Amino acid sequence: MDAPKKIDTLDEALRVIFLESAKDTDAAGVGVQILLSSPVSVNMSDEKKALIIQQLNAVITSLSFGQLLQLAMQNLNTTDEVVAEKSKLPITVIADLKNDSIYTNNVPIVLFKGLLTNLNLSFKPVEEAIRKTFEMLQSQVGIKSNNFSGFSPAFRKGYYTSRELLSKNAPNTDGKELFENKEALDKYLARLNELMNN
Amino acid sequence: MRYQSIIQLIEIKDPKGLEELYQAYGSRFYAYAVQRWHLTEDEAWDVVYKTLETLVLKLSNYQFQSQALFEGFLFKVLVNFLRQHFRSKRNSHQGEIDFVDLNNEREMPYQISKQISKSAFSDYYKTETVENPALVMLNEALSKLEPHEKDILLLRAQNYTYDEIADLLGIDNNQLKVKHHRAKQKLLNLINESQNK
Numbered sequence: 001m002d003a004p005k006k007i008d009t010l011d012e013a014l015r016v017i018f019l020e021s022a023k024d025t026d027a028a029g030v031g032v033q034i035l036l037s038s039p040v041s042v043n044m045s046d047e048k049k050a051l052i053i054q055q056l057n058a059v060i061t062s063l064s065f066g067q068l069l070q071l072a073m074q075n076l077n078t079t080d081e082v083v084a085e086k087s088k089l090p091i092t093v094i095a096d097l098k099n100d101s102i103y104t105n106n107v108p109i110v111l112f113k114g115l116l117t118n119l120n121l122s123f124k125p126v127e128e129a130i131r132k133t134f135e136m137l138q139s140q141v142g143i144k145s146n147n148f149s150g151f152s153p154a155f156r157k158g159y160y161t162s163r164e165l166l167s168k169n170a171p172n173t174d175g176k177e178l179f180e181n182k183e184a185l186d187k188y189l190a191r192l193n194e195l196m197n198n
Numbered sequence: 199m200r201y202q203s204i205i206q207l208i209e210i211k212d213p214k215g216l217e218e219l220y221q222a223y224g225s226r227f228y229a230y231a232v233q234r235w236h237l238t239e240d241e242a243w244d245v246v247y248k249t250l251e252t253l254v255l256k257l258s259n260y261q262f263q264s265q266a267l268f269e270g271f272l273f274k275v276l277v278n279f280l281r282q283h284f285r286s287k288r289n290s291h292q293g294e295i296d297f298v299d300l301n302n303e304r305e306m307p308y309q310i311s312k313q314i315s316k317s318a319f320s321d322y323y324k325t326e327t328v329e330n331p332a333l334v335m336l337n338e339a340l341s342k343l344e345p346h347e348k349d350i351l352l353l354r355a356q357n358y359t360y361d362e363i364a365d366l367l368g369i370d371n372n373q374l375k376v377k378h379h380r381a382k383q384k385l386l387n388l389i390n391e392s393q394n395k
Contacts, residue, residue: 007297016333017336028270032269044239
């Protein structure tokens, strides 16, 4: 997007209103119908398209930490209770980890290392899985509804039936936002690597 | 039901689902970002990738009961990333932007730039603050317009041509430019009236 020298004030304000109104489910429904019925005269290059598919494929084929944990527990034929007792972690934390509903770096690192050791999990696959879980939880934060009351749907609301927001599993972070960033994750993983490999 | 087939294929980790997802939505989102929001090809690629990645990562958390809900969700995610990009880009180029009334003609007596100061945009670009009284007033005035007038203004602000707007809204293109101009004028009159109350 090149920054134009002169921008029409009213059009810019309307763009802001549009961007904000699209947070509303009804307005989004109308907006997407307009978008999907718009003529397309620009296409992504085949090379770039292949790259998107390839990267998305890597996302869907990799395991999240919750999936990895479930798989490891299945392989060992063990239960949440046994894993919780051996790792000294509360059973609710085990359940949250299995559901990918908490950031793994919210778990005390020594206890987490103990959990991995008990389940015979090595650092490399764990690191990839933790990063995927982190991305999953971050993507939930990114689209949390943040409607501004002053902005009602801008497009023709009345033409479409009301749609409720979908139910969702918001991440249960216990307010530990300090841990929910990439820098904190990288440090946690670096320390975990030291603990597991030294 | 194309969206259901896409979801099922992605859930079984079949790359065909990703192909279909791109064909049905990704390619159109890309065109939208480039044509309507003037993103470069790389910027548009990034926005589209993040949008589709978010969907893929979140699929297990949602149950989409209809195609409309699925598409509405995708659109919200797309606009979220567009909004982030728009704000960041504008913020970094603020010094080079001159906000003007491009319709500063004799028949437009109320100049919007007198009501909406640069700081309203500046706050929005930096912090996504939308409580600025001028923006709230504009939004209220917008809601008092006829639906087709509001649509014309919002679509035109997104760089849709008059021909495209006529097609999308199913209205006659005859004098659409004049209708757009009148809708702007009506909006400005409403703002002026509310200020004089």
